[in-house]
Amino acid sequence: PWAAPDALRAGTAPARPIGTADGVAGNGDGFAGVLRDRAHAPSVPLSxxxxxxxxxxxxxxxxxxxxxxxxxxxxxxxxxxxxxxxxxxxxxxxxxxxGLDLDRPVAAPGAAADVPHEIAALLAQRADARMAHDFETSDAVRASLAALGYEVTDGPTGQTVSRTRGRAASRSGR
CATH class of the missing domain: 1.10.8 (Helicase, Ruva Protein; domain 3)
Structure with a gap:
C-alpha cells in the first residue's frame, strides 16, 4: 500500500521529529509505533x-x-x-x-427530529400530498407551516424544515 514520504507525515519535520517529546500526544512514549501497527492490522481477524x-x-x-x-x-x-x-x-x-459517511446514523423515514408533533404531522401530510401530486394541498400546508414559523425546503432526499424564528434546521425524512 501507499505510504506518505517522511516529509509529508505529521510530526516528522526536522524541527520536531516524532519520538522525542513526552506526553499524551504519543511522542516519546512509543505510541506512534502502536498507531502504526493498528493502522496496518485490522482489529477484526479477516478470513x-x-x-x-x-x-x-x-x-x-x-x-x-x-x-x-x-x-x-x-x-x-x-x-x-x-x-x-x-x-x-x-x-x-x-x-x-x-468518505461516504456510511457510519452516520440516518433518521427513520417520517421521523422529524426536534419538531413538535403537530409540525411533524403537517410535514407528513405535505409529503403525502406531494406523493399524490396534490400540489395545491402541499402549498397550503407549506403556508400553514410558514405561519407557524417553519420554512420547508424540498431537496433530492426529501423535505427539510427549519425554524424561521429561533432554532436551527431539522430533517423530516420525507
Missing part, C-alpha cells in the same frame, strides 16, 4: 475471502484512485459470505477512504 477483498480494494485505490473498481469491490463485499463483523469492518474501512 481469506475478507483479506482478499481488502487487498483488492487497496490495490484499486493505489492504482491511480480507480474508484469504479473500488466501488465494485465494495458491492462484492456486500454479497460475499462473510460474518457481519467482518463485513462491517471492511465496509467502514473502505468508507474511511471514500
Amino acid at each position: 481469506s475471502a475478507g483479506r482478499g477483498l481488502h487487498d483488492r480494494f487497496v490495490n484499486a485505490i493505489d492504482d491511480d484512485l480507480d474508484l469504479p473498481t473500488a466501488l465494485a469491490i465494495l458491492r462484492e463485499t456486500l454479497r460475499e459470505d462473510l460474518t457481519a463483523d467482518e463485513r462491517r469492518w471492511l465496509i467502514l474501512d473502505a468508507d474511511f477512504v471514500l
Whole structure:
C-alpha cells in the first residue's frame, strides 16, 4: 500500500521529529509505533475471502484512485459470505477512504427530529400530498407551516424544515 514520504507525515519535520517529546500526544512514549501497527492490522481477524477483498480494494485505490473498481469491490463485499463483523469492518474501512459517511446514523423515514408533533404531522401530510401530486394541498400546508414559523425546503432526499424564528434546521425524512 501507499505510504506518505517522511516529509509529508505529521510530526516528522526536522524541527520536531516524532519520538522525542513526552506526553499524551504519543511522542516519546512509543505510541506512534502502536498507531502504526493498528493502522496496518485490522482489529477484526479477516478470513481469506475478507483479506482478499481488502487487498483488492487497496490495490484499486493505489492504482491511480480507480474508484469504479473500488466501488465494485465494495458491492462484492456486500454479497460475499462473510460474518457481519467482518463485513462491517471492511465496509467502514473502505468508507474511511471514500468518505461516504456510511457510519452516520440516518433518521427513520417520517421521523422529524426536534419538531413538535403537530409540525411533524403537517410535514407528513405535505409529503403525502406531494406523493399524490396534490400540489395545491402541499402549498397550503407549506403556508400553514410558514405561519407557524417553519420554512420547508424540498431537496433530492426529501423535505427539510427549519425554524424561521429561533432554532436551527431539522430533517423530516420525507
